[in-house]
Amino acid sequence: MELDYDACYQAISDGKSVRALARELGMDASWLRERLQATPPLTLRYKRALRDGADALVDEVQEIAELVMERPEFSSAYRVALDGKRWIASKRNPADYGDRLDVHAQVEAVPPEQLLARIRALEAELGLPSMAGSLPVPSSIDIDPPGNTHIAPSLPPAWDADSIGAPDEPAGRAEE
Numbered sequence: 001m002e003l004d005y006d007a008c009y010q011a012i013s014d015g016k017s018v019r020a021l022a023r024e025l026g027m028d029a030s031w032l033r034e035r036l037q038a039t040p041p042l043t044l045r046y047k048r049a050l051r052d053g054a055d056a057l058v059d060e061v062q063e064i065a066e067l068v069m070e071r072p073e074f075s076s077a078y079r080v081a082l083d084g085k086r087w088i089a090s091k092r093n094p095a096d097y098g099d100r101l102d103v104h105a106q107v108e109a110v111p112p113e114q115l116l117a118r119i120r121a122l123e124a125e126l127g128l129p130s131m132a133g134s135l136p137v138p139s140s141i142d143i144d145p146p147g148n149t150h151i152a153p154s155l156p157p158a159w160d161a162d163s164i165g166a167p168d169e170p171a172g173r174a175e176e
Helices: 005-013 019-025 028-036 038-068 072-092 112-126
Strands: 137-142 147-152
Touching: 005 019, 005 038, 019 028, 028 038, 038 072, 038 137
Parallel strands: none
Antiparallel strands: 137 147
């Protein structure tokens, strides 16, 4: 039996699950899923069909929500159907229907001297008085995996590096 790929992708685009499609065709679902993704171009078509199927499921969610208005006594059953379809849509097309926002940022570490030079240039360009000389310059930048950046400022000269980080002893304390 020859597999009609176009019909399979269309059924998935219409919101049908691969398992339901395999059952209709009398095939094993895992074999069908494997065949639908056998080559890179087929994998692209499969993924596109899944995304389109998510849109079809969202359309069904809207239809079910309208049914709730007509038959509120079945609202619990409708809620289960809605939640299931929304969940499936979020897995098939997480970019549009997923629960999480995926935020990526790429940060380039710039040496403090370059930052100060850029601040001075902007101050001059905007005609502002220079404040860059009064800004503290970090002595090092520690980067922790997976990309968290913590700036470790240099200690002011009044602090004793050998102590636990406390400033000079306050006046009036008795020496031991």
